[in-house]
Amino acid sequence: MATHAHNTSSQPLVRFSAVQKTYDGSQLVVQNLDLQIQSGEFLTLLGPSGSGKTTTLMMLAGFESPTSGEIFLNGKSITRTPPHKRNFGMVFQNYALFPHMTVGDNVAYPLSVRNVPKDQRAERVARALDMVQLRGKQDRYPAQLSGGQQQRVALARAMVFEPQLVLMDEPLGALDKQLREHMQIELKDLHKKLGVTFVYVTHDQSEALTMSDRVAVFNDGVVQQLAPVLSLYETPANRFVAGFVGDNTPLKGKCGSSEGGLCELNIPGAVTRCLGVNVNTAHVGADIIASVRPERIAVYAENSLPELNVFKAVLVDTMYFGDHLRLRCAIDGQGLATVKLPLSVTQPPAPGDILWLHVPPEHLRVYL
Numbered sequence: 001m002a003t004h005a006h007n008t009s010s011q012p013l014v015r016f017s018a019v020q021k022t023y024d025g026s027q028l029v030v031q032n033l034d035l036q037i038q039s040g041e042f043l044t045l046l047g048p049s050g051s052g053k054t055t056t057l058m059m060l061a062g063f064e065s066p067t068s069g070e071i072f073l074n075g076k077s078i079t080r081t082p083p084h085k086r087n088f089g090m091v092f093q094n095y096a097l098f099p100h101m102t103v104g105d106n107v108a109y110p111l112s113v114r115n116v117p118k119d120q121r122a123e124r125v126a127r128a129l130d131m132v133q134l135r136g137k138q139d140r141y142p143a144q145l146s147g148g149q150q151q152r153v154a155l156a157r158a159m160v161f162e163p164q165l166v167l168m169d170e171p172l173g174a175l176d177k178q179l180r181e182h183m184q185i186e187l188k189d190l191h192k193k194l195g196v197t198f199v200y201v202t203h204d205q206s207e208a209l210t211m212s213d214r215v216a217v218f219n220d221g222v223v224q225q226l227a228p229v230l231s232l233y234e235t236p237a238n239r240f241v242a243g244f245v246g247d248n249t250p251l252k253g254k255c256g257s258s259e260g261g262l263c264e265l266n267i268p269g270a271v272t273r274c275l276g277v278n279v280n281t282a283h284v285g286a287d288i289i290a291s292v293r294p295e296r297i298a299v300y301a302e303n304s305l306p307e308l309n310v311f312k313a314v315l316v317d318t319m320y321f322g323d324h325l326r327l328r329c330a331i332d333g334q335g336l337a338t339v340k341l342p343l344s345v346t347q348p349p350a351p352g353d354i355l356w357l358h359v360p361p362e363h364l365r366v367y368l
Contacts, residue, residue: 011075012036013165013197014060019069021055021221029055031221033069039164042191042198046208047218048244054169056218057201061167062086073165084113089158089166089196091151093173097142103129103153104138110161128156131190148179155187159194169201184210205245209233217241233293238280239367242291249297249337251290251311255282255366263366265290268333271356272310276364288366294326294340296363299349300356309364311357313337315349329355 014037021030030052037043045053058064059071062083070079078086097106107125116124129135132152142150151171158166172180188211191198202208208215209229216226217240225237236242243250255278256264263278267290276290300306313329316336325348327339337357341348349355 013039013074014199015072015075016056016059017070017072019056019059019066019071021052021059021064022067028221030059030066033223035216035223035226037197037199039197040195041213042188042200042211044200044202044208044212044215045218046202046205046215046245048203051218052221053201053203053216053218057167057169057199060199061088061090087161087163089161089163090168091154091158091166091171092169093171097150097153097157099142101141102138103134103140103142103145106142106153107138107157107160110157114161116161124160125156128160129153131159131194132156132186148175148183151175151183155190159190159196163196165197165199167199170203171200172207173202180207181210187211209245215245217244219244236279236291236365239289239291242365242367247294247338248291249294249335251292251331251334251337251364253288253290255284255286255288257284258282262361265364265366267311269311269313269331270309271312272305272308274309274364275361276309276366277362278366280366280368282366282368286368288368290364290366292359292364294338296359297337297339298358299327299339299341300358302354302356305356306358309359309361311337311359313355313357315351315353315355317351318348327355329357331357 016033016035019030019033020028022028033056045056047053055064059066062081066079070077104125107128108121111121111124125138129138132155134149134152172183175183184207212229214226214228215232217224219240225232225241233246236245242248251267253265253267256266258278261278262275263282265274265276267274282288311331313331316328316330319326324343325341327341329337329339331337339357
């Protein structure tokens with residue numbers, strides 16, 4: 001039912017056009033937002049608190065109005081349409097269940113306000129509860145359910161009237177780690193099965209990477225990058241995204257000569273010539289931060305060093321992560337570098353050992 005070949009040439013389901021939001025008339029919480037949401041996709045708005053992601057979701061829901069700009073649904077402006085007429089499913093942190101109503105009545109509520117005939121309601125409620133694996137719980141009250149079950153009831157209530165768009169604001173925020181990870185998988189499966197468009201807000205980058213088709217990374221009211229999950233992780237567009245999404249090791253230095261997308265780098269701690277991908281077209285002499293993911297750094301023996309991009313480091317400590325070891329290494333003139341080693345390494349190094357770290361040029365990304 002869900003098609004995941006999002007056709008970007010067709011009209012997007014939702015389009016934000018030059019949307020701005022300010023609460024005090026001077027500081028823009030969201031600035032010049034042009035954002036397109038494709039039908040059937042799972043789009044996550046990710047960013048630190050105060051970055052504008054929740055305000056963007058609230059404007060889409062209709063609980064906030066843009067200070068300027070327009071929001072379109074299927075090509076028609078909904079900028080001044082009240083929330084209940086937008087017909088979106090919503091699962092918000094503060095969108096609690098009605099405590100005095102049974103689970104079944106909670107889920108049926110959106111149907112009754114939409115005047116769905118009574119004989120159809122029971123069947124649709126049963127189907128929605130099935131969907132979130134809560135069959136047989138319709139006569140319970142919310143207080144008799146666990147936090148995870150209550151959140152699934154809220155989800156069933158958001159889906160029961162078959163909206164074309166479901167908006168979620170940190171819906172798993174209150175759950176413990178194990179349940180949260182379980183619910184992430186369930187939500188992703190549900191999305192695949194139903195083919196509904198999900199717009200999801202979180203500040204948890206691993207949650208965004210696990211669940212989404214695309215992620216919009218917000219900072220200071222601006223989308224820093226909007227990309228499929230894989231390219232967001234492998235090819236961050238700027239220093240903020242590189243630091244916010246996934247672990248990375250930043251290396252400070254200066255940009256040397258630049259050609260063909262690569263630039264030469266002068267980085268304290270390097271013992272060979274260094275090259276990296278010149279992401280923001282830094283010019284010669286510019287102060288840069290070069291960044292690399294922990295799994296892209298290899299450890300070499302001193303007698304077999306590659307010609308490029310080798311750093312001398314001292315092992316500070318080793319952390320055991322179940323499926324890998326994480327080494328924290330001190331490089332002269334830099335912060336600590338994080339290296340992931342597979343558990344299959346026969347003899348793990350000990351604190352105080354000198355390590356020779358190699359970063360392939362294509363995985364050393366250079367940011368202004």
